[in-house]
Amino acid sequence: MNTQMLFLMLPPVLGSFILGFFSFISYRRVEKISGWIALLAIVISFFAALSMLAGFYGHDTHPVVLDLGSWMKLGAFHLDLVFKVDALSTVFTVLITGVGLLVHLYSIGYMSHDESRTRYFSCLNLFCAFMLVLVTGSSLPIIFVGWEGVGLCSFLLIGFWYTDKANAFAGRKAFVVNRIGDAGFLLGMFLILKTFGSLDISVLEQHSLLSSLAGMPVLEWIMLFLFIGCVGKSAQFPFYIWLPDAMAGPTPVSALIHAATMVTAGIYLLCRMFFMLKLAPMVMDLIAFTGALTAFFAATIAIFQSDIKKVLAYSTVSQLGFMVLAVGAGAPDAGLYHLITHAYFKALLFLAAGSVIHALHGEQNIFNMGGLRTYLPGTAITFICGFVAITGVPPFSGWVTKDAILHAVFSHGHTTLFVLAFLSALMTAGYMTRLFHFVFLGNPRQSVKSAKNIHDSPWVMMLPMWILALLSILGGMGALRFETILEGWSHAQDIKHLDGPVSEMTMNALVTLSTLGAMFTVFYLYNKKYARLESMAQQRQKLISFIQREYGLNQFLVGGATYLSAALSKLFAWLDRSWIDGAVNSVARVSMILAGVISKIQTGHVQGYSYAVVVGFFVLAYYLLSGGV
Amino acid sequence: MIPFEHYIYLSLILFSIGLVGLVVRKDAITVFLSVEIMLNAANLLFVAYSRVRGDEFGHTAAFVVIAVAAVEAAIGLAIVIRLKKQSGTLDLNEIAQLKG
Numbered sequence: 001m002n003t004q005m006l007f008l009m010l011p012p013v014l015g016s017f018i019l020g021f022f023s024f025i026s027y028r029r030v031e032k033i034s035g036w037i038a039l040l041a042i043v044i045s046f047f048a049a050l051s052m053l054a055g056f057y058g059h060d061t062h063p064v065v066l067d068l069g070s071w072m073k074l075g076a077f078h079l080d081l082v083f084k085v086d087a088l089s090t091v092f093t094v095l096i097t098g099v100g101l102l103v104h105l106y107s108i109g110y111m112s113h114d115e116s117r118t119r120y121f122s123c124l125n126l127f128c129a130f131m132l133v134l135v136t137g138s139s140l141p142i143i144f145v146g147w148e149g150v151g152l153c154s155f156l157l158i159g160f161w162y163t164d165k166a167n168a169f170a171g172r173k174a175f176v177v178n179r180i181g182d183a184g185f186l187l188g189m190f191l192i193l194k195t196f197g198s199l200d201i202s203v204l205e206q207h208s209l210l211s212s213l214a215g216m217p218v219l220e221w222i223m224l225f226l227f228i229g230c231v232g233k234s235a236q237f238p239f240y241i242w243l244p245d246a247m248a249g250p251t252p253v254s255a256l257i258h259a260a261t262m263v264t265a266g267i268y269l270l271c272r273m274f275f276m277l278k279l280a281p282m283v284m285d286l287i288a289f290t291g292a293l294t295a296f297f298a299a300t301i302a303i304f305q306s307d308i309k310k311v312l313a314y315s316t317v318s319q320l321g322f323m324v325l326a327v328g329a330g331a332p333d334a335g336l337y338h339l340i341t342h343a344y345f346k347a348l349l350f351l352a353a354g355s356v357i358h359a360l361h362g363e364q365n366i367f368n369m370g371g372l373r374t375y376l377p378g379t380a381i382t383f384i385c386g387f388v389a390i391t392g393v394p395p396f397s398g399w400v401t402k403d404a405i406l407h408a409v410f411s412h413g414h415t416t417l418f419v420l421a422f423l424s425a426l427m428t429a430g431y432m433t434r435l436f437h438f439v440f441l442g443n444p445r446q447s448v449k450s451a452k453n454i455h456d457s458p459w460v461m462m463l464p465m466w467i468l469a470l471l472s473i474l475g476g477m478g479a480l481r482f483e484t485i486l487e488g489w490s491h492a493q494d495i496k497h498l499d500g501p502v503s504e505m506t507m508n509a510l511v512t513l514s515t516l517g518a519m520f521t522v523f524y525l526y527n528k529k530y531a532r533l534e535s536m537a538q539q540r541q542k543l544i545s546f547i548q549r550e551y552g553l554n555q556f557l558v559g560g561a562t563y564l565s566a567a568l569s570k571l572f573a574w575l576d577r578s579w580i581d582g583a584v585n586s587v588a589r590v591s592m593i594l595a596g597v598i599s600k601i602q603t604g605h606v607q608g609y610s611y612a613v614v615v616g617f618f619v620l621a622y623y624l625l626s627g628g629v
Numbered sequence: 630m631i632p633f634e635h636y637i638y639l640s641l642i643l644f645s646i647g648l649v650g651l652v653v654r655k656d657a658i659t660v661f662l663s664v665e666i667m668l669n670a671a672n673l674l675f676v677a678y679s680r681v682r683g684d685e686f687g688h689t690a691a692f693v694v695i696a697v698a699a700v701e702a703a704i705g706l707a708i709v710i711r712l713k714k715q716s717g718t719l720d721l722n723e724i725a726q727l728k729g
Contacts, residue, residue, distance in 0.1 A: 604728030605721070606721060606727075
């Protein structure tokens with residue numbers, strides 16, 4: 001039993017079970033320290049993850065393995081319960097436990113007045129446990145267990161304050177939409193098993209059939225199904241609809257699950273299966289297109305949102321689109337770098353939003369805020385760090401990674417997608433500036449004026465924010481985005497980067513200048529030309545509310561799904577009544593008819609019976625006497 | 630001596646008469662009479678074979694058959710009386726309570 005792995009995987013599981021037990025018993029003393037118990041578990045995992053990470057900087061880059069023996073044996077097929085940390089996984093484990101650690105610490109402050117916080121920390125620990133299973137699984141079923149598990153924890157945490165039905169429905173929506181993706185994942189697994197005979201990733205990587213099947217429909221279908229799983233989990237178009245609703249949960253949950261970890265599971269899967277994905281060019285194009293579309297689409301919606309968390313939610317969907325685009329364009333390493341820096345700055349932005357909401361006693365509408373830079377200086381500064389990172393101001397983390405993606409997309413020849421992504425980047429700068437303006441700048445409005453004693457959050461909440469702020473600023477540095485390790489990984493995957501017609505420097509410059517230009521334009525517009533903007537908005541109120549409602553997509557999908565299931569139910573009810581009941585009734589009727597016919601023998605006439613006996617006797621006698629058996 | 634085959638023929642004829650009576654006659658008591666005729670035919674056969682074989686098995690058998698016939702007649706007539714009381718008629722074509 002590898003001790004490193006045990007220290008990585010076990011503490012969150014144990015923490016979750018212990019806290020889960022106490023969430024039923026509700027023991028006052030435990031409630032007070034529940035957060036610290038959960039935090040301790042994650043800290044242990046974090047140090048285990050770090051020690052494994054250190055190993056990958058040396059020359060020996062063998063994966064660390066925890067083999068728990070055989071899991072399934074069905075005839076020729078067998079599967080072992082093996083958890084493996086290789087180059088790709090180690091990056092994720094450090095990210096999960098690291099950001100998880102900070103979110104746990106923050107939650108101790110954020111949830112300090114909540115009476116169900118033991119349950120909260122139990123679910124949070126469980127989430128980390130499942131996420132670790134997901135990224136260390138050595139075969140697809142184990143990954144799927146983690147996949148489903150994080151979906152479950154997402155449901156539990158989104159609907160945490162379930163006494164309000166809206167929250168419960170949001171959790172349900174997340175779970176159901178995820179499930180659609182899961183169906184895709186399952187179909188992909190079935191097809192892989194049928195084609196290759198194994199679900200173990202190391203076996204698949206070396207499989208002899210891979211080269212012969214390159215570009216064949218079979219591989220396209222497999223990767224299409226797995227991508228559907230990714231679409232559900234990583235909130236791509238059209239299955240992103242659960243993510244904005246997921247903001248009903250506590251803000252730290254949004255920071256951890258819907259910014260840094262669960263939503264990145266889809267991208268992890270694509271990278272893990274990249275060895276097969278690169279052999280399915282049509283699906284790669286589809287993936288790139290979906291990513292670009294999602295990025296653009298979500299960014300347009302984010303511009304018109306009035307809830308601080310919703311802006312960040314759509315922003316997350318948009319940034320995930322960037323990552324997916326990178327993978328589809330053949331540059332998964334660029335996607336992974338962005339995933340890492342996004343984890344830093346998006347988690348930070350959510351935590352800062354939580355800090356603002358906490359300070360204003362629950363206000364989330366940005367039009368009721370304003371001028372918070374004087375009341376919440378710490379929060380404002382950390383928010384600025386996240387803000388410059390996400391908009392892509394050089395030389396901060398977001399600039400490095402977003403640029404890498406844009407360059408890769410352009411160089412690999414996807415010009416239209418590049419345009420979409422570029423516009424999305426401009427819009428990112430736009431809506432983030434808008435958000436910053438309405439929340440922190442300007443004059444205090446309604447909720448700020450009416451709230452008493454607005455102050456920065458306690459240290460348990462500010463410390464994680466400061467750490468993430470530092471990471472957002474410096475995250476562009478190679479070390480902080482695990483450059484050495486990921487370069488090793490992408491080298492092993494045979495990922496080559498073309499240079500394209502425009503050199504990286506020129507493109508960098510152009511994109512950066514445009515983004516900064518967009519930022520300053522928006523600043524200017526909101527500061528000086530606000531009245532003009534307002535009147536334009538008034539004129540186009542209908543259009544704006546249409547965009548705000550996701551172009552009606554939500555209603556379309558949910559309504560469509562409801563209509564479909566109602567129609568299917570009616571169809572099956574009819575089939576059941578007419579065919580199945582019919583079949584059963586027919587069997588009964590046949591036997592009754594038969595009985596009716598046969599009962600005619602019983603005439604009740606005794607002499608008739610004796611006549612039959614006599615005839616039968618003669619027949620038998622003839623038969624026996626003629627030598628029959 | 631009477632040739633042995635004649636006993637067989639007589640027995641056969643008696644049995645056929647009884648059989649036809651059993652099936653054809655419409656009065657219950659006549660049917661009983663036919664059954665008695667059949668039993669007597671069997672008795673005749675038993676005794677005839679006993680003479681041919683030289684042992685007393687046939688005689689014993691005939692005694693048993695006579696005893697059984699007596700018992701059966703007693704019980705059967707009791708049933709007929711009951712039947713007459715219940716249905717008012719002994720016409721076997723009319724009585725069909727076991728129908729269906």
